[in-house]
Amino acid sequence: xxxxxxxxxxxxxxxxxxxxxxxxxxxxxxxxxxxxxxxxxxxxxxxxxxxxxxxxxxxxxxxxxxxxxxxxxxxxxxxxxxxxxxxxxxxxxxxxxxxxxxxxxxxxxxxxxxxxxxxxxxxxxxxxxxxxxxxxxxxxxxxxxxxxxxxxxxxxxxxxxxxxxxxxxxxxxxxxxxxxxxxxxxxxxxxxxxxxxxxxxxxxxxxxxxxxxxxxxxxxxxxxxxxxxxxxxxxxxxxxxxxxxxxxxxxxxxxxxxxxxxxxxxxxxxxxxxxxxxxxxxxxxxxxxxxxxxxxxxxxxxxxxxxxxxxxxxxxxxxxxxxxxxxxxxxxxxxxxxxxxxxxxxxxxxxxxxxxxxxxxxxxxxxxxxxxxxxxxxxxxxxxxxxxxxxxxxxxxxxxxxxxxxxxx
Numbered sequence: 281x282x283x284x285x286x287x288x289x290x291x292x293x294x295x296x297x298x299x300x301x302x303x304x305x306x307x308x309x310x311x312x313x314x315x316x317x318x319x320x321x322x323x324x325x326x327x328x329x330x331x332x333x334x335x336x337x338x339x340x341x342x343x344x345x346x347x348x349x350x351x352x353x354x355x356x357x358x359x360x361x362x363x364x365x366x367x368x369x370x371x372x373x374x375x376x377x378x379x380x381x382x383x384x385x386x387x388x389x390x391x392x393x394x395x396x397x398x399x400x401x402x403x404x405x406x407x408x409x410x411x412x413x414x415x416x417x418x419x420x421x422x423x424x425x426x427x428x429x430x431x432x433x434x435x436x437x438x439x440x441x442x443x444x445x446x447x448x449x450x451x452x453x454x455x456x457x458x459x460x461x462x463x464x465x466x467x468x469x470x471x472x473x474x475x476x477x478x479x480x481x482x483x484x485x486x487x488x489x490x491x492x493x494x495x496x497x498x499x500x501x502x503x504x505x506x507x508x509x510x511x512x513x514x515x516x517x518x519x520x521x522x523x524x525x526x527x528x529x530x531x532x533x534x535x536x537x538x539x540x541x542x543x544x545x546x547x548x549x550x551x552x553x554x555x556x557x558x559x560x561x562x563x564x565x566x567x568x569x570x571x572x573x574x575x576x577x578x579x580x581x582x583x584x585x586x587x588x589x590x591x592x593x594x595x596x597x598x599x600x601x602x603x604x605x606x607x608x609x610x611x612x613x614x615x616x617x618x619x620x621x622x623x624x625x626x627x628x629x630x631x632x633x634x635x636x637x638x639x640x641x642x643x644x645x646x647x648x649x650x651x652x653x654x655x656x657x658x659x660x661x662x663x664x665x666x667x668x669x670x671x672x673x674x675x676x677x678x679x680x681x682x683x684x685x686x687x688x689x
Contacts, residue, residue, distance in 0.1 A: 288415050291470040295410040296419035298469050302364070302461045303403050304426035305454070306371070311434035312450055313337070316442040325383040336388045338632055343395035345628030352401030352621020360406040364399045364465050368458045371397030375455030379448040390451065397458075398628075401621035408608035408616055410470065418549070420605040427600060432537040492610045495665050497623055499565075500603050501630040502661045506572065506654040507596065508634025513579065513647040514589070522582050532586060540593035548598050558668060561602050565662045567595040572655035576648050 288296065313320075317337060355363040371394050378390025404423065411419045441450055518524045518532060551560030571591045578584035604623065611619030641650045 288411075288418070292411045292415060292419065294468070295470050296407055296422050298464050299403050299407050299410075300419075300422035300426045302368075302464065303400060303423050304430045305457055305461055306397075306400055306403075307427050307430050308434065308454060308457070311431050312438050312441070312454065313447070314434065314438065316438050316447070320442070320447045321384060321387075324381075324387070336384060336391055338635060339388055340391045340395040341628045341632040343392045344398045344400070345625050345632060347396055347398040348401050348624040348628060349618070349621040351398050352405065352624065353618045355402035355405055355621075356616065356618055360402050360409065361465055361469070363402040364406070365462050367397040367399030367402065368462050368465070369397070371399075372455040372458040373397075375451045375458060379451035379455065394454075395628075398624070400624040400627070404604050404608070404620045404624065405616050406469070408604075408620070413609060414552075416605045416608065418552075418601075420601045420603075420608075423601070423604065429537060429541075432533040435533050436531070490610065492668060493607065493619055493622070495668055496603055496607050496610070497626040499599070499661055499665060500623055501626040501633070502657050503568075503596065503599055503603070504627050504630030505634035505637065506568065506657060508631050509638030509641070509650055509654055510572070510575070510592075512635070512638030512642050513650045514585075516642075516647060517579050517585055521580050521585065532589070536586065536590050537593050540590055540597055543590075543594045544597040544601075548601060557602070557606075560598065561606075561668070562662065562665060564595040564598040564602070565658060565665060567591060568599075569655050569658035569662060571595065572651050572658055576651035576655060579648065579651060 314337070321336065351363055351367060374390045374393025374395070374397065376390075377393055378387050381387045381390055404420075407419050407423065408416060438450075441453070445453070522532070524532065547560050547563075551557045571588050574584070575588050575592075578588070604620065607619055607623045608616055637653070638650050641653055
């Protein structure tokens, strides 16, 4: 296969970059308030009920999980762009509702609406529609990288923006960016190829019980459960054992995440070009399992903590890029949005479950137990993923708005 087959066309590069930015915007709504909301909530009526504070943070992931599947199916039925535009409008409405809230109940309503604009499946499906298989993993790497980068930047920028414009300003900013995202979708993202008709009921069955898809959906659940659970313990370790106040944690996260991007690209691209996708995938799961096990023993050692965080983000970013690419390649073409809807539902449920699990483990068994249980979950994932078969390599023509790309196995 010529080297040019692994290079983006101008339309592929433009679509991937803009859609990754929109995906990052969705995660910005989740991450930006994390460093400051628990403190801010104390000034709101109703904040004496700590359960409501947790609900205000977590309900975003819950409503997102509930709506990923129907909106993914809707993108198969009515088109990707219309669903994304409607989802961004709902997200903006939730942002402005939260910005105007005078009590914790109003914030909860706004956060629920933010999550209800669940366009992640439609955005991922549109990326898959707009790229050839030979470059799709790189396109998904943009999405995975955008999530890690937004997470790190949020931990740095959240406290600074909160001091500058307040919590209402943070919510209003995310709402304004969502409205700008609509303009990007309508006028800057190239029109993708036409895809097949809506999936019949048999395709629902295929998307729900396909063994390879089940492994991938279970994998993204475990990956994001581990991510959220470990960050119940990591901030405590940075305060207690690195001596860093919360407002300076971003100065650890940001260089670690940026370095991980550079380190994840060589194995990711080698696996794609050499046909060793399975080896890179399973190796990344094993890397995360070993990292979590090591953190369980050495999370109190400053140098080991930073080094292991770097190893975690390398494996995390590889898997974050590989998983949606594999889902899009395994799923039936006319049910791609549906399959990615199930995938993103599992992702959102993992975020919700990870926070709850991490908090429970830390309360009853200590912070080391969080890492040990996460390591156990990752070893189970590795065993279940071991029989996976990589999808057939295909040679595809560049995406064109005039019709679907041709493919030959």
